[in-house]
Amino acid sequence: MAGWLEQNALLLGLALLDGLAYAALVFMVAVGLNMVFGVLRIINIAHGSLFAIGGYAAASLGLFLAARGLPDWTGYVALVLAAALVGGILGPVIERGVLRRIYGHEQVLQLLVTFALFMILEDAQKLIWGVQPVSNDAPLRLLGTVDVPFGEDVIPFTAYQLFVLPGVALATLVGLAWFLRRTLTGRVIVAVTTDREAATAMGIDARRVFLLTFTFGAGLAALGGALASPTTTLVPGLGAATIVLSFAVVATAGLGQIEGAAISALLIGIGRSAAVYLAPEFEVVVPYLIMVAVLLVRPQGLFGVVETRRV
Amino acid sequence: MSTQTQLSRRGALAVAAGAVSGSLLWPGSGSAQAQKPAELKVGITTFLSGPASVFGVPARHTAEMLFEEINRAGGIGGVPVRALFVDEAPGTDHLVGEFRRLVQNEGVHVMFASISSGSCLACTPLSDELRKTTILWDCGTQRIFEEGRHPYAFRTQGYATPEVLAPLLYLLKTRPDFRTLAVINQDYAWGRDSWEIWKTAMDALKPGVRVVAELFPRLGAPDYSTEVTRLLAARPDVIYSTHWGGDLVTLVRQAAERRLFDRSTFVLPVAEASLQILGRTMPAGHIIGTRGDHWNNHPRPRDPARLSRFVESYRRRQNEYPIYPCHHMYQAISAMQAAYEKAIAAKGGGWPNDQELAAAFRGLEFATPTSTITLREDGQGLEDQIVGVSSFTDRFPFAVPKDMIIFPAAMVSTPVGQKSVDWLKTLKPDLLAQVPAPIAG
Amino acid sequence: MSEALLQARGLHLAFGGVKAADGIDLDVLRGEFLAIIGPNGAGKTTFLNMATGYLRPQAGTIAYEGESILGLAPRAIVRRGIGRSFQLPQLFTEHTVLENVALAVAAREGVWSPLRPLLRPAWREEATEVLARFGLATLAGARADALNEGARKLTDIAMAVALKPRLLLMDEPTSGVAAAEKMAIVETLARVLRETGVTAVFVEHDMDVVERFADRVAVWSQGRIAALGPPGTVLADPAVQREVIGIEGPGAAAAGLPGGIAAGHA
Incomplete structure (x- = not known):
């Protein structure tokens, strides 16, 4: 075992670096989904589309600004701006227009409605951006590569993936934790998450909390997509793939727990990267294996609270 | 008086009988398709949604464009053509249902199927059952004609075996000293089969190559960072990948950014369709293929005027160059025109029924802008393969091959009646001596 | 005579054949402590639910301070000044006791402040004061899910009180x-409420508590009010004792009735 570790320590070190970047993106999507479920108690299948549309919007906005001759750093502004726009516009539209009507309905109906929403958004995305791959990797290229020592060799990593992605994810985690722990609105969101009825009984307007939370969650998903867009190529089907993975992360984390989402994302991200080195055949399955393993031991997820049913 | 009446009635009957029996003697007049139809309906299955729509939608545009041209010129045999499109994306169950519906309810005359090998494998038995000529216009699986007889199915293009063997031969010819290789293919039938073909042939032609990594990421994976890191660490001499579409674009971008192209030579047999999108991001000096011979800078196309007319018409309508699915669609349509011409001539101007049409396809030789394609007795088309090394010229804003080798179809296609994997095992290194020299520039 | 803070007239509500409210007429007088007693299933909680907007009567009216509150959502009724504490305390388990009470203050004052903290000085002070009145000061920093039953109950009531209702339904x-703690808790509660001029209606099963702290008692039976009056009178009524006191309390032994629900009606 020790010999194997020695031999593979370097490789596992690489896996760690790759896993961090991957985990960062996964976290951004999952945390929004988790928050939305925690507060609204709706599993929003369309969340993946928000990720995809955030990515497309960021790529388009970046290309637009570059075409106007604006300096390269505006590409980063474009990322954040696109995410804010997508979240800020689609969030309220979806919450007010669609979700409002299905609160308190059966979960099956809610799933169907959010699934229909997902399909509508996918089609809208195809209508606007077409079916050919779209990409804008300028923000990635701008920061260049970092040569990470690997024995006697060096492995170039992109600075964007090594620093920006984990950095933004960490900032989001810290910011979100601070917001939910220390600010009034954050505390109210947690209250509504814990016990919506009690909150309403006190006169808190739960519906405004829903609007705020959903918009925020949508913005986080869109930001995840925007951050991912320089690293990847945007094609139809991206939303679907993202949502399935986020479910695995959210289920592992425990619904409504943001630290849980972070730990889960790390577990799954690093697990997946390690698999590429050690057992590539299992790479795709690893997130779900982790999810099943965790749920077998703790059905409520790593950090979830066992909900006592109120009779 | 009565005799005359009787005679005339009998005579009338006799004339009528004669007319009927006479018409029975006319070839093909007994079947339902003796009459020239009001329109020639063609059922076309292609990907209109999902990741493979990057192929399917341009192919559809091509079909629409060409059918318009054909109809402007008077149709096929004087009959206007109409396309009925079916989306392959919902899956084979849906596709099979649609295939039947198009043949039995809509009465299509010819079916074009499909992009996905899974779709083709599902549709060819149907073409047998329904006796409907089916042109396999794009799918690559070698299994179709190697595992059974399909009298009504014809593939008007190459397929996986030549598409993989030709780049391998190119590599062996131009960089014979490589010792290590890694594969990164999409995890589904095409990715797996194209690896099996390559590996079998490579082990036969150059035994002892060490495979340092076998990576099969999920179809549609948005991120190859980990795979790229692993390949950077492993330092193979050659990296083989049959990725396509958005996946290939992502892979090339990520690999190029981290200088993987500096360390390893890439072999990308189906790169052509992604080169426009990649533009200058595609590094020069790596081996690229196009599933055929229809490069924009083909060194000696059979009919340069026709090639440039096609390319320019497409560019005018779609604002981009046609990619190989477009050329494959063009080939299928050209074959259909040629076959109808041949069948109508054989019938002295009459309209062919299903059997006669299928007979016309067998052994058909039809022209493409770049060369000629022959359909073998087993239905498989023989299409030359051109492989080259990526380079940039002033003519195009994207990579095109230089130092191209034109591989004659017969050299790189499995002989009739044999299975590809078996045949590949019998290859000998002296095959390389037969490979033509690269055309410089 | 005090005027009526809450007026219910002719309330009717049936659930699948069971009449939970069968013509309820009741005036809750300003400043009084009104106890509601009766066997399980008599419709007591139903009445509270109708008064706080969780249930809508099929017939009848409810007015608060002269204005009808029929059809208003629970949130709106809270805003009008009617507070409520529940049988099973509904606390926010992720928050401390102090935060729970502060949330009630916030709900009263307005919660839309994304950057400023929940426990800002003014609210922290007020919440601490409320906790002190209920003798919960030492538990201020404890998480709500770590409390024993009595403390949870008190915190729940403290939250309801922090909303500064004019009418509190418990x-x-x-x-x-x-x-052992019961009497002390109720003493505290009664004192706090009287000091702040809050009218209280409480459903209760413990007759000792009722006797000591209620100004009036209303007896519920099968969806109707069977008796209404000062505790001394009502509780001494043999019919009431038969129907109600069989559930709990010292009267059970004296009346010679077996304890338990069987004494009441389904």
């Missing part, structure tokens, strides 16, 4: 609380 405020 569903079994002492249930689940150890007998």
